Amino acid sequence: MRTIDLSLYLVLDPDLCAGIGMVETARAAVAGGASVVQLRDKHADTALMIKTGRALKAALSGTGALLVVNDDVEAAVAIGADALHIGQEDMDAPTARARIGDAMILGLSVETEALAGRVDPAIVDYAGIGPVFATSTKADHKEPIGFDGLARLVRACPVPAVAIGGLKAAHVGNVFAAGADGLAVVSAICGTHDPEAAAREIFEHIRRVPR
Ligand SMILES: Cc1ncc(COP(=O)(O)OP(=O)(O)O)c(N)n1
Ligand SMILES: Cc1nc(C(=O)O)sc1CCOP(=O)(O)O
Numbered sequence: 129m130r131t132i133d134l135s136l137y138l139v140l141d142p143d144l145c146a147g148i149g150m151v152e153t154a155r156a157a158v159a160g161g162a163s164v165v166q167l168r169d170k171h172a173d174t175a176l177m178i179k180t181g182r183a184l185k186a187a188l189s190g191t192g193a194l195l196v197v198n199d200d201v202e203a204a205v206a207i208g209a210d211a212l213h214i215g216q217e218d219m220d221a222p223t224a225r226a227r228i229g230d231a232m233i234l235g236l237s238v239e240t241e242a243l244a245g246r247v248d249p250a251i252v253d254y255a256g257i258g259p260v261f262a263t264s265t266k267a268d269h270k271e272p273i274g275f276d277g278l279a280r281l282v283r284a285c286p287v288p289a290v291a292i293g294g295l296k297a298a299h300v301g302n303v304f305a306a307g308a309d310g311l312a313v314v315s316a317i318c319g320t321h322d323p324e325a326a327a328r329e330i331f332e333h334i335r336r337v338p339r
């Protein structure tokens with residue numbers, strides 16, 4: 129059984145993290161309560177993804193936090209990442225599963241109710257659902273779905289779900305009320321003057337959610 133604690137899911141951005149770097153940002157966020165760290169670098173080639181991913185894997189070792197690699201299946205396998213995350217336009221889920229084997233967690237982006245209903249729980253372990261709000265972090269994001277849309281997609285989706293897109297600490301209650309298992313954030317942590325404190329603030333909101 130491939131399981132993942134989606135409660136506080138940090139997605140790294142090399143530009144927003146430029147001050148202290150992605151590895152130090154990840155370390156700080158995990159100290160503040162992040163349960164997952166995704167390496168997302170849209171400009172890196174596979175060699176750089178592998179180099180950064182290995183450094184992240186070493187930094188996360190022993191913390192319990194999981195390392196996810198975005199888009200690059202070859203890098204995910206070479207790093208020995210805990211998970212690969214793909215979008216609808218990256219690769220189909222059966223192909224990704226065949227490439228990563230049975231043990232690695234597979235996450236899939238889902239932007240509509242129809243796509244949520246088509247997720248195969250035998251292949252995909254969690255869904256990234258969004259964008260909840262418009263965000264400048266991802267220029268090519270789809271139409272925002274809001275919390276009502278999030279709730280609809282979560283209901284239609286047969287696997288655990290993490291909400292993404294424009295989310296901040298103040299949204300934690302709405303995210304869990306919509307039925308999601310956690311929130312994925314970039315700018316709420318990356319590039320803040322104190323990523324550990326930023327993560328801790330979100331984590332404290334999560335701890336107070338009645339579950
Ligand atoms: C947790 C999570 N959810 C959604 C995405 C977006 O994936 P995708 O649609 O493939 O877009 P890019 O991130 O690759 O630009 C994600 N990365 N993580
Ligand atoms: C990486 C990503 N994927 C999205 C999606 O909707 O699939 S939105 C997004 C960026 C989220 O950044 P921020 O937390 O700074 O708004």
Ligand SMILES: [Mg+2]
Nearest residue numbers: 199214215218
């Ligand atoms: Mg992608």
